[in-house]
Amino acid sequence: MASPENELPRAYGTPPLTAALRSIPEDFRVEEILGYEADGEGEHALLWVEKREANTDWVARELARYAGVSPMNVGYAGLKDRHAVTRQAFTVQLPGKADPDWNAFPHTEVKVLSSARHKRKLKRGALRGNRFVLVLRDVRGDRLRTEEVLHAIAARGVPNYFGEQRFGREGGNVAQARAMFAGRRVDRDKRSILLSAARSQVFNGVLAARVERDAWDKPLQGEIWSLAGSRSWFGPEEFDATLAARLAQGDIHPSGPLWGQGEPPATATAGELERSIAAQYADLAEGLAAARMDQERRPLRLLPKNLEWHWVDEETLQLAFELPAGAYATVVVRELVL
Numbered sequence: 001m002a003s004p005e006n007e008l009p010r011a012y013g014t015p016p017l018t019a020a021l022r023s024i025p026e027d028f029r030v031e032e033i034l035g036y037e038a039d040g041e042g043e044h045a046l047l048w049v050e051k052r053e054a055n056t057d058w059v060a061r062e063l064a065r066y067a068g069v070s071p072m073n074v075g076y077a078g079l080k081d082r083h084a085v086t087r088q089a090f091t092v093q094l095p096g097k098a099d100p101d102w103n104a105f106p107h108t109e110v111k112v113l114s115s116a117r118h119k120r121k122l123k124r125g126a127l128r129g130n131r132f133v134l135v136l137r138d139v140r141g142d143r144l145r146t147e148e149v150l151h152a153i154a155a156r157g158v159p160n161y162f163g164e165q166r167f168g169r170e171g172g173n174v175a176q177a178r179a180m181f182a183g184r185r186v187d188r189d190k191r192s193i194l195l196s197a198a199r200s201q202v203f204n205g206v207l208a209a210r211v212e213r214d215a216w217d218k219p220l221q222g223e224i225w226s227l228a229g230s231r232s233w234f235g236p237e238e239f240d241a242t243l244a245a246r247l248a249q250g251d252i253h254p255s256g257p258l259w260g261q262g263e264p265p266a267t268a269t270a271g272e273l274e275r276s277i278a279a280q281y282a283d284l285a286e287g288l289a290a291a292r293m294d295q296e297r298r299p300l301r302l303l304p305k306n307l308e309w310h311w312v313d314e315e316t317l318q319l320a321f322e323l324p325a326g327a328y329a330t331v332v333v334r335e336l337v338l
Contacts, residue, residue, distance in 0.1 A: 030086040044094070049090055049111065051086055067097075093121060158301075199293070209277055221268040223254055228250055255298060261295070305322040
């Protein structure tokens with residue numbers, strides 16, 4: 001079964017390459033960008049951890065077990081890919097306790113690289129972004145066209161779709177969300193995952209429609225604008241030279257709905273499009289409203305920072321870039337690889 005991500009329209013047409021990603025875990029490297037340092041004091045140990053082919057939640061539980069505390073005492077900012085080599089931060093609350101010997105952590109696939117005291121538990125989403133280094137192997141295709149697409153991505157960005165990770169195995173989270181909205185009981189943690197999948201499906205539908213109109217990085221009438229680097233948004237208001245300059249500079253982005261109760265704020269052409277897509281997913285939209293989710297916004301455009309690429313050899317391409325929190329590296333790669 002194709003993933004929802006592979007069924008979505010691309011900004012730059014048919015990708016110029018076929019290639020293998022994640023041939024080995026070292027081909028997909030992720031490093032969190034927290035944007036702040038440890039306080040140097042407090043009852044939490046802020047750990048910088050490297051893991052290889054390990055699930056973030058499992059690492060959190062094992063850190064708790066090793067420190068002799070409840071899993072509730074462990075915090076992390078984001079879930080990271082299992083089939084990868086990732087570096088991310090964890091906090092372990094140690095009230096009245098000394099740090100254990102983190103160098104002796106008993107799992108070869110996990111290394112505690114450093115530790116320092118911190119005053120607060122890490123919360124989900126409390127990071128600036130992530131830095132990626134990806135290696136594509138067995139590359140076949142049009143190298144000249146690949147260079148053109150990479151330069152276009154560097155200048156224009158890519159559609160900010162939710163990646164396939166959001167939808168679970170073979171996209172099954174959306175079907176489970178529909179079952180939940182129809183009355184099936186689920187536990188609290190699973191409920192949150194399914195609500196997110198339902199929202200993501202509606203958002204991706206709106207973004208796909210705007211990609212088809214070539215309007216994912218330019219405004220429609222009645223546009224709502226997302227402020228780069230924050231969850232704030234504003235509008236609608238008349239598109240003028242000031243907004244055009246801010247759009248060109250990457251300070252603002254056109255936005256799409258994270259569906260919830262009430263009417264979405266977009267009006268005119270943008271609002272009509274959003275309502276028409278929500279009507280196509282009426283059971284999801286109505287379920288989200290009934291769950292009392294609020295209307296929120298997400299940028300339609302994703303601008304990778306510091307995008308670099310290097311041909312290791314004729315069949316191997318390395319990519320490096322930074323993305324804000326909540327964005328997916330795979331939606332960058334999909335513009336290059338079929």
